[in-house]
Amino acid sequence: MLKFDESARIIASESRFVSGGVNSNFRLGMGPGPLVFTHGEGAYLHDVDGNKLIDYYCGMGATVLGHSPKGVQQAVKDQVEKGILFAGQSPIEYEAARIICERIPSAERLRFGSSGSEVAQAAMRLARAATGRRAIVKFEGHYHGWFDNILWSTAPALADAGPADDPALIAGSKGQGANDGDGLDVLQWNDLAAVEARLAKGDVAALVMEAAMCNQGAIAPGEGYLEGVQAACRKHGTILVFDEVITGFRLGQKGAQGRFGITPDLSLFAKAIANGFPVAAIVGRADLMDLFATGGVLHGGTFNSQPVAMAAMVATQKALTPEHYEKTSVYGVRLRDGIRDIFKEVGIKAQVTGFELMFHIGFGLDAPARNYRDLARADKAGYSRFSQALLHNGVRVLERGAWFVSSEHNDEVVDKTLEAVRAAAKEVAPTLGN
Numbered sequence: 189m190l191k192f193d194e195s196a197r198i199i200a201s202e203s204r205f206v207s208g209g210v211n212s213n214f215r216l217g218m219g220p221g222p223l224v225f226t227h228g229e230g231a232y233l234h235d236v237d238g239n240k241l242i243d244y245y246c247g248m249g250a251t252v253l254g255h256s257p258k259g260v261q262q263a264v265k266d267q268v269e270k271g272i273l274f275a276g277q278s279p280i281e282y283e284a285a286r287i288i289c290e291r292i293p294s295a296e297r298l299r300f301g302s303s304g305s306e307v308a309q310a311a312m313r314l315a316r317a318a319t320g321r322r323a324i325v326k327f328e329g330h331y332h333g334w335f336d337n338i339l340w341s342t343a344p345a346l347a348d349a350g351p352a353d354d355p356a357l358i359a360g361s362k363g364q365g366a367n368d369g370d371g372l373d374v375l376q377w378n379d380l381a382a383v384e385a386r387l388a389k390g391d392v393a394a395l396v397m398e399a400a401m402c403n404q405g406a407i408a409p410g411e412g413y414l415e416g417v418q419a420a421c422r423k424h425g426t427i428l429v430f431d432e433v434i435t436g437f438r439l440g441q442k443g444a445q446g447r448f449g450i451t452p453d454l455s456l457f458a459k460a461i462a463n464g465f466p467v468a469a470i471v472g473r474a475d476l477m478d479l480f481a482t483g484g485v486l487h488g489g490t491f492n493s494q495p496v497a498m499a500a501m502v503a504t505q506k507a508l509t510p511e512h513y514e515k516t517s518v519y520g521v522r523l524r525d526g527i528r529d530i531f532k533e534v535g536i537k538a539q540v541t542g543f544e545l546m547f548h549i550g551f552g553l554d555a556p557a558r559n560y561r562d563l564a565r566a567d568k569a570g571y572s573r574f575s576q577a578l579l580h581n582g583v584r585v586l587e588r589g590a591w592f593v594s595s596e597h598n599d600e601v602v603d604k605t606l607e608a609v610r611a612a613a614k615e616v617a618p619t620l621g622n
């Protein structure tokens with residue numbers, strides 16, 4: 189049984205300086221409390237209690253190559269020698285841009301930013317300028333950053349969420365104004381008729397979605413759904429935006445759009461694009477993207493295309509070869525299927541669903557979730573007990589059920605993980621109401 193006392197002591201003491209001891213609310217969640225890490229290597233994180241934990245947070249999905257990959261480290265060291273921030277252009281950002289434009293189907297042009305939240309804002313501004321319309325459509329359970337105008341209905345309580353065919357717009361945080369959601373409409377995902385009906389009103393500037401729902405769950409689009417959404421967007425003059433902040437470079441080298449064969453008008457990338465360095469990108473149709481250059485649409489950011497982050501990005505992208513995905517997928521699938529088998533063996537009712545390098549576990553579900561409302565019926569308290577039992581067995585996973593796999597989660601790591609899963613599953617099974 190691992191102990192986390194030193195983490196707890198530091199968090200309590202440093203809360204004098206840092207609110208809650210953490211610098212993102214999403215780090216507050218996990219029991220027994222936020223952890224403090226000293227270093228990461230490969231599939232492992234080392235904490236201040238001396239624990240060596242197999243890590244499936246992977247920097248909330250960012251570290252596709254694992255912790256501290258040598259190639260990225262070296263590229264960063266080399267760039268630091270040359271300079272840190274020029275407030276001007278440097279060859280490395282053009283190299284980074286070329287790689288993305290060659291890789292990502294929708295990327296005719298791009299602009300870099302520093303976070304997914306930020307480039308989501310850029311997409312909405314661009315779409316409103318291009319269409320002269322105000323309305324934005326998003327989907328229940330989809331997350332596009334923490335800013336006031338889009339942090340709505342990301343994880344609403346079902347009791348507050350209204351009818352499935354006309355979901356209520358629920359603020360994600362205290363402090364958001366009632367008017368901050370003006371112009372925003374929320375729909376159920378994977379329901380094509382709902383999209384067609386809403387877009388037919390002819391006033392929607394952009395429809396923004398995760399092309400596979402991964403911030404909550406790991407849910408693939410239903411047969412024909414993305415095709416239908418794209419057709420409805422084209423018919424009604426709405427700009428289709430794929431938020432690939434999680435799916436990008438995780439569902440394959442070309443992202444969800446490459447995997448599902450649908451090319452949106454604009455797309456957003458962050459997280460895995462630079463294996464943990466703060467890089468984001470908005471990419472898309474040249475005529476839309478050029479509104480930044482010549483159409484009076486402002487896009488700024490002191491840290492955009494910061495050369496050190498760009499160097500990390502280029503090194504990351506060079507490592508994300510087709511062979512990377514082939515090799516890593518084998519580990520991911522072995523892990524996902526192994527967990528499913530253990531739950532069956534131990535008698536835990538669960539849905540283990542999703543993709544090779546990102547999957548999700550929902551306890552208590554009878555069938556795979558198709559949307560947020562299905563997912564919201566999972567036994568979250570039971571899964572939380574399981575994730576804490578796993579942590580005490582040396583495996584760190586997100587409490588919301590997501591597992592992120594990196595190329596460092598090799599057969600040996602998967603074996604150790606499955607051992608821990610078996611122990612944790614046996615421990616919590618008697619407490620679950622199956």
Ligand SMILES: Cc1ncc(COP(=O)(O)O)c(C=O)c1O
Nearest residue numbers: 303304305331332333403433434
């Ligand atoms: C799908 C999606 N979009 C946007 C964001 C926001 O990105 P960032 O945290 O870099 O601002 C996230 C973050 O988790 C995300 O999962």
